Amino acid sequence: MASLTVExxxxxIYLICARQDGAPAATGQLAATLDVSPGxxxxxxxxxxxxxxATYTPYEGVRLTExxxxxxxxxxxxxxxxxxxxxxxxxxxxxxxHEEAEHLEHAVSDRLIDSIDAHxxxxxxxxxxxxxxxxxxxVELTEGRRLAECRSGESFVVARxxxxxxxxxxxxxxxxxxxxxxxxxxSVEQQAxxxxxxxxxxxxxxxxxxxxxVLVRLTEGAx
Numbered sequence: 001m002a003s004l005t006v007e008x009x010x011x012x013i014y015l016i017c018a019r020q021d022g023a024p025a026a027t028g029q030l031a032a033t034l035d036v037s038p039g040x041x042x043x044x045x046x047x048x049x050x051x052x053x054a055t056y057t058p059y060e061g062v063r064l065t066e067x068x069x070x071x072x073x074x075x076x077x078x079x080x081x082x083x084x085x086x087x088x089x090x091x092x093x094x095x096x097x098h099e100e101a102e103h104l105e106h107a108v109s110d111r112l113i114d115s116i117d118a119h120x121x122x123x124x125x126x127x128x129x130x131x132x133x134x135x136x137x138x139v140e141l142t143e144g145r146r147l148a149e150c151r152s153g154e155s156f157v158v159a160r161x162x163x164x165x166x167x168x169x170x171x172x173x174x175x176x177x178x179x180x181x182x183x184x185x186x187s188v189e190q191q192a193x194x195x196x197x198x199x200x201x202x203x204x205x206x207x208x209x210x211x212x213x214v215l216v217r218l219t220e221g222a223x
Contacts, residue, residue: 082097157217
């Protein structure tokens with residue numbers, strides 16, 4: 001059984017590489033993500049390479065092997081199903097479950113996670129829209145475009161939130177914006193760097209930086 005540290009590293013490597021279209025994760029990126037020193041990261045990457053979970057090239061970065069990727073997806077499956085269980089079954093706010101899942105993902109068995117999966121009806125995504133890896137190790141990537149790239153008049157459904165810090169999730173909650181919600185871009189103010197979005201009967205203004213962190217799928221009525 002992999003240690004908590006190993007699981008955190010392979011998960012972080014997987015997520016960083018995914019954001020970079022498969023480009024290797026740099027030592028500095030991992031140090032910032034895991035809040036450790038670059039020297040600590042370098043030592044751990046050598047351990048992962050010895051365990052055949054990753055391939056590490058100094059000054060270039062690290063990628064996961066097939067074994068490392070399989071382990072990362074198992075951890076992500078646990079994390080995302082726990083998040084959904086906490087929201088759907090226990091009623092916790094979606095802005096607060098990420099940190100809880102960070103702790104619980106290392107303490108539960110795959111058998112319990114499979115039971116949670118069945119209890120929830122084999123969902124495809126967690127409360128933030130992140131795809132939930134299946135028990136066979138496959139994962140369906142979320143399709144969509146960044147809200148910041150949408151044009152005036154385009155209708156959409158919120159698909160995924162990329163920044164899952166409690167502060168950003170609470171900000172979106174206060175606006176009434178979360179995955180599954182339908183909306184329309186009322187206007188785009190290029191010079192001001194803002195978008196005005198209609199969500200039901202509510203009209204909100206988003207800064208471009210915030211809109212960059214929200215993925216949407218265009219719906220009927222888009223043009």
